[in-house]
Amino acid sequence: MTSTTPIVEGTYVYDIVQSKRGRPLNRLCLSLKESANRDQFVDDENAYCDRFGLDDDLKKAVLERDWVQMLDLGGSIFYIIKLAAIDKKSMQDLGGIFTGMTTEDFIAELRAGGRSFD
Amino acid sequence: MTEIIWGLGTSHVPSIGAAMDNEKAQDEYWKPLFDGYAPAREWMAENTPDVAVIIYNDHANALGLEMIPTFAIGTDDHFNVADEGYGPRKVPNVRGHAEMSEHILVQLVNDGFDMTVCQELDVDHGLTVPLSVYCPEPGEQWPCQVIPILVNVLQYPQPTAQRCLALGEALGRAIRSFPGDLKVAVFGTGGMSHQLSGARAGLINEKFDREFLRDIKENPERLAALTREDYIREAGSEGLEMIMWLIMRGAIGDDIERVHETYHVPASNTAAALTLFAPVTAS
Numbered sequence: 510m511t512s513t514t515p516i517v518e519g520t521y522v523y524d525i526v527q528s529k530r531g532r533p534l535n536r537l538c539l540s541l542k543e544s545a546n547r548d549q550f551v552d553d554e555n556a557y558c559d560r561f562g563l564d565d566d567l568k569k570a571v572l573e574r575d576w577v578q579m580l581d582l583g584g585s586i587f588y589i590i591k592l593a594a595i596d597k598k599s600m601q602d603l604g605g606i607f608t609g610m611t612t613e614d615f616i617a618e619l620r621a622g623g624r625s626f627d
Numbered sequence: 628m629t630e631i632i633w634g635l636g637t638s639h640v641p642s643i644g645a646a647m648d649n650e651k652a653q654d655e656y657w658k659p660l661f662d663g664y665a666p667a668r669e670w671m672a673e674n675t676p677d678v679a680v681i682i683y684n685d686h687a688n689a690l691g692l693e694m695i696p697t698f699a700i701g702t703d704d705h706f707n708v709a710d711e712g713y714g715p716r717k718v719p720n721v722r723g724h725a726e727m728s729e730h731i732l733v734q735l736v737n738d739g740f741d742m743t744v745c746q747e748l749d750v751d752h753g754l755t756v757p758l759s760v761y762c763p764e765p766g767e768q769w770p771c772q773v774i775p776i777l778v779n780v781l782q783y784p785q786p787t788a789q790r791c792l793a794l795g796e797a798l799g800r801a802i803r804s805f806p807g808d809l810k811v812a813v814f815g816t817g818g819m820s821h822q823l824s825g826a827r828a829g830l831i832n833e834k835f836d837r838e839f840l841r842d843i844k845e846n847p848e849r850l851a852a853l854t855r856e857d858y859i860r861e862a863g864s865e866g867l868e869m870i871m872w873l874i875m876r877g878a879i880g881d882d883i884e885r886v887h888e889t890y891h892v893p894a895s896n897t898a899a900a901l902t903l904f905a906p907v908t909a910s
Contacts (some may be wrong), residue, residue: 626830
């Protein structure tokens with residue numbers, strides 16, 4: 510991170526450094542807005558990753574659907590949600606993954622007023 | 628003269644739009660939220676604007692990562708509803724007001740706000756969900772023309788809250804100086820507290836939200852003095868969107884009354900709120 514980017518525990522504060530690191534992944538995810546591209550991705554994920562120039566770490570994270578690693582490597586949540594959509598995963602499914610909970614428990618915590626970090 | 632007849636602060640959570648689109652608004656999960664909207668919707672339906680200026684952020688649908696405009700304005704007379712990956716929402720495309728948006732652009736630049744100009748723009752849920760909050764059943768056409776104003780809230784450095792309030796004040800002057808006698812509504816969208824990713828995903832901070840709702844009317848200077856880090860720490864990385872409400876508040880000014888307010892947890896991963904202001908001089 511650059512020196513002025515706020516550091517908040519348990520939080521990705523997305524900045525230019527993160528954005529640059531994750532650019533191939535985010536570009537890939539953005540392309541998945543188009544249904545023809547979604548078909549091509551599903552048809553050959555490996556080749557699709559190569560087409561967007563993902564390095565080995567990014568590619569591994571995508572192929573293994575390692576959502577935490579995608580964020581650690583500069584993925585933006587607003588981009589990787591488009592990849593999650595291909596797997597029929599919702600933001601609440603991802604919330605469960607990020608917090609080590611089942612989707613049901615994550616949803617239940619929100620319905621009980623959300624998670625508090627005072 | 629052109630006047631601002633109301634200001635609306637509202638969340639723009641995509642699932643709020645999906646609930647309406649899929650006729651789930653009366654389901655047990657969603658009913659409390661939409662019941663909370665009802666009094667505001669009735670009031671707005673009787674006080675219809677000619678033009679809505681909607682302050683929102685794009686979510687990787689119209690703008691990529693190649694360029695990140697801090698503040699931008701859509702100047703076209705037509706904006707298509709974006710395909711966010713599931714096909715566009717089944718709502719009408721949006722009519723712009725090219726003449727007024729050019730006027731606002733020029734006035735803002737003259738006032739020191741160097742806006743990026745979006746001459747073509749697809750509008751995503753950040754803009755269309757607030758329109759649906761105002762008007763749940765538009766039929767073939769939205770009941771007003773729309774001027775989109777976009778704010779970078781996704782990538783640091785976002786604009787400061789102070790700068791958002793100042794932009795709002797300049798926006799108010801720009802709108803009121805438009806020749807004619809149009810009626811304008813200003814929407815500030817986003818929030819309330821929420822965080823989508825990281826170990827703090829699922830964060831909700833009702834205390835912060837309630838104080839924000841109080842002070843967006845009573846003490847916007849306090850909210851403008853909060854740092855980006857304050858917003859991220861207290862309201863979550865995506866809760867920082869609430870700085871966009873300060874643009875609405877700056878535009879409508881200090882001489883206002885609160886017509887309605889509602890707050891509800893959760894709308895999917897988010898605390899959702901609505902606040903509606905009208906100038907006290909309005910009938």
